[in-house]
Amino acid sequence: MAVTIYDVAKLAKVGIGTVSRAINNSSHIRPQTKKVVMEAIQELGYTPHAIAQGLARKKTGILAAIMPFYTGHFYHELLRGIMKSLSTFEYDLILYYVDRVEMKNNFLDRTLHERRCDGVLTFSMEISDEYAEKYINAKVPIVVVDRAHDKIDCIQVKNDEGAYSATKHLIEMGHSRIVMITGHNNSAPARDRYQGFARAMRDAGLLIDADSIISADGLDDPTILKQNDGFNERAGEMAMKKLLQRNKAEVTAIFAASDILAIGAMKAIREAGLSVPNDYSIIGFDDIELASYLSLTTMKQPMYEIGRMAVERIMEKLENKESPARQVQLSPAIVVRKTTAKLV
Amino acid sequence: MAVTIYDVAKLAKVGIGTVSRAINNSSHIRPQTKKVVMEAIQELGYTPHAIAQGLARKKTGILAAIMPFYTGHFYHELLRGIMKSLSTFEYDLILYYVDRVEMKNNFLDRTLHERRCDGVLTFSMEISDEYAEKYINAKVPIVVVDRAHDKIDCIQVKNDEGAYSATKHLIEMGHSRIVMITGHNNSAPARDRYQGFARAMRDAGLLIDADSIISADGLDDPTILKQNDGFNERAGEMAMKKLLQRNKAEVTAIFAASDILAIGAMKAIREAGLSVPNDYSIIGFDDIELASYLSLTTMKQPMYEIGRMAVERIMEKLENKESPARQVQLSPAIVVRKTTAKLV
DNA sequence: CTGAAAGCGCTAACAG
DNA sequence: CTGTTAGCGCTTTCAG
Numbered sequence A, B: 001m002a003v004t005i006y007d008v009a010k011l012a013k014v015g016i017g018t019v020s021r022a023i024n025n026s027s028h029i030r031p032q033t034k035k036v037v038m039e040a041i042q043e044l045g046y047t048p049h050a051i052a053q054g055l056a057r058k059k060t061g062i063l064a065a066i067m068p069f070y071t072g073h074f075y076h077e078l079l080r081g082i083m084k085s086l087s088t089f090e091y092d093l094i095l096y097y098v099d100r101v102e103m104k105n106n107f108l109d110r111t112l113h114e115r116r117c118d119g120v121l122t123f124s125m126e127i128s129d130e131y132a133e134k135y136i137n138a139k140v141p142i143v144v145v146d147r148a149h150d151k152i153d154c155i156q157v158k159n160d161e162g163a164y165s166a167t168k169h170l171i172e173m174g175h176s177r178i179v180m181i182t183g184h185n186n187s188a189p190a191r192d193r194y195q196g197f198a199r200a201m202r203d204a205g206l207l208i209d210a211d212s213i214i215s216a217d218g219l220d221d222p223t224i225l226k227q228n229d230g231f232n233e234r235a236g237e238m239a240m241k242k243l244l245q246r247n248k249a250e251v252t253a254i255f256a257a258s259d260i261l262a263i264g265a266m267k268a269i270r271e272a273g274l275s276v277p278n279d280y281s282i283i284g285f286d287d288i289e290l291a292s293y294l295s296l297t298t299m300k301q302p303m304y305e306i307g308r309m310a311v312e313r314i315m316e317k318l319e320n321k322e323s324p325a326r327q328v329q330l331s332p333a334i335v336v337r338k339t340t341a342k343l344v
Numbered sequence C: 001c002t003g004a005a006a007g008c009g010c011t012a013a014c015a016g
Numbered sequence D: 001c002t003g004t005t006a007g008c009g010c011t012t013t014c015a016g
Helices: A005-012 A016-023 A031-044 A050-057 A072-089 A101-113 A129-138 A159-172 A188-203 A223-230 A233-245 A259-271 A289-293 A303-319 B005-012 B016-023 B031-044 B050-057 B072-089 B102-113 B129-138 B159-172 B188-203 B223-230 B233-245 B259-271 B289-293 B303-319
Strands: A062-068 A092-098 A119-123 A142-145 A153-157 A178-182 A213-215 A253-256 A281-286 A297-300 A327-330 A333-335 B062-068 B092-098 B119-123 B142-145 B153-157 B178-182 B213-215 B253-256 B281-283 B298-300 B327-330 B333-335
Touching: A005 A016, A005 A031, A016 A031, A050 B050, A062 A072, A062 A101, A072 A092, A072 A119, A072 A303, A072 B092, A092 A101, A092 B072, A101 A119, A101 A129, A119 A303, A142 A303, A153 A159, A153 A303, A159 A178, A159 A188, A159 A253, A159 A281, A159 A297, A159 A333, A178 A188, A178 A233, A178 A259, A188 A213, A213 A233, A223 A233, A233 A253, A233 A259, A253 A259, A259 A281, A259 A289, A289 B289, A303 A327, B005 B016, B005 B031, B016 B031, B062 B072, B062 B102, B072 B092, B072 B119, B072 B303, B092 B102, B102 B119, B102 B129, B119 B303, B142 B303, B153 B159, B153 B303, B159 B178, B159 B188, B159 B253, B159 B281, B159 B298, B159 B333, B178 B188, B178 B233, B178 B259, B188 B213, B213 B233, B223 B233, B233 B253, B233 B259, B253 B259, B259 B281, B259 B289, B303 B327
Parallel strands: A062 A092, A062 A119, A119 A142, A142 A153, A153 A327, A178 A213, A178 A253, A253 A281, A281 A297, B062 B092, B062 B119, B119 B142, B142 B153, B153 B327, B178 B213, B178 B253, B253 B281
Antiparallel strands: A092 B092, A297 A333, B298 B333
């Protein structure tokens, strides 16, 4: 058997309570006593049993991160920010990867009841009012990333504003016939980004109608919708193909609601023998790693920063469970590369 | 306070032992009794306290994954395989992200002593004999991924064989002046891949000398080595620049020991006003996501599969701690895309 | 300041 | 089959 607090106590000739005080640097212990205990700990190579501590302290030192599976691009930076920040707080992270929607509630329930973690972070997942309430009642701190909820803490980018800036950039480049390519209409980012797009168009006095938007919903291939709310490469490709067939309209620019959609669209453009930005200017959203390699102009979401903030926020809530919910919104920044150009 | 096993016992009018039997589907319980208990559990919405279970059972239901930080590319697929497989076994995963080498031993020690997890997976990290021994003595199952050790379980790709195939592909395309660009000479994959490269050259009766390899070690910029053992984009770029300056040699093909190095090299080639595969054929190693977007010919490492196997192997060891260490090696497969061409 | 003792919530003998 | 009890290893009163 491994060495326990009793072994240390025996060797140091003190009670186990004193050992506990020594390792939890309690102030109620004489420096000299502490020294003796520490030496015994050294000698035996003792490390507290995390699970036993957890049970006694009623806290685990663990956070849960529930995130969707499909898109590696986005989440790596987020994770980096989270892990970096977490190490400051001496907390560990359990990863729950959701690859089918049905699993979502399962994980939410587990974090709610199993008490394996002290708090939870969710990513790009709608949280229903029902679950929001459950978390509040159970007093399990939660922060929702990349999605909004007015009753609980959340951090996300200003989707509306970002879409507005993206569209405005296109307009400033001289484009007036602009089409938005987007994912599943039902998803919150799709809706918010559409609002920003439409607002920018209206503000510039430009025409906007049903033909101004091609969403994954309208595409033939039904499997397209399944993956990542329709924000996938194939959806972008199919949407662009659809646009290319509608050759009547003199569209000159595309606002893609995600980089992946933009990449799919560019593929379709290339395959049609056309080129970017000569035939079409295109701007994406996210600034995933691929974007820089493909020189895609896009709206940058500060993923690393968001990850960091999410952790800091949840640590605050862990300190003070009564701290009222706070909705944080960050502004995405435009990154101009080579897929957008002045209309000649 | 949340509902405990005592509440359930009281409501079901049984002892807590019986409740325990019911939830752990023990065979020593009358179906009728079990039914009553289950109903009580339903009614109260009881979920066992994972930490308390862990303490009593002496197992946590958690695996630790210790992985390096810097390269998102490689690890996403690996994680997917792991998580997918893990869900089959009802195990959770704690992620330890190593972003400075000094942290490595810290995490190894923690998994060894803290007993927060039942087993550990390490990735792309050399495990010293000292630690290997510690794991064996402590009887904590470990499987080492993407690195070898003869005393403990490990899974990796045949680096030597992969490099051989890559080089052979170049040779079959008619190239004879081939240079290998690689990371830190000290890293095991760099060494193994060099062996494969050299063997292929020799087998084809081709010249191989000091000029045939440019490693990150020989590069001016010292920061290059820091990141990911010299397997980074900048190192690839600098190495290629160095080669381009050495214009005397009529090198026509490059074997890059990783895709990221290849991408860096291609950048340098492009910036020199040359092109791939016209001026240089280039093949990478890994088949990261970017590779397909950039049409890079490369050696594919079956990451998802490796992740799956790592989990399966560690579950076996969890079942049977005496199971002898096993070294598994998978063959990488060539993926021919557009950066390699016949020499004309 | 420090030792003893009472839990934390559950599992696993041990009787019956 | 089932209730009771003794831990699992640690924290935290509670006396002293």
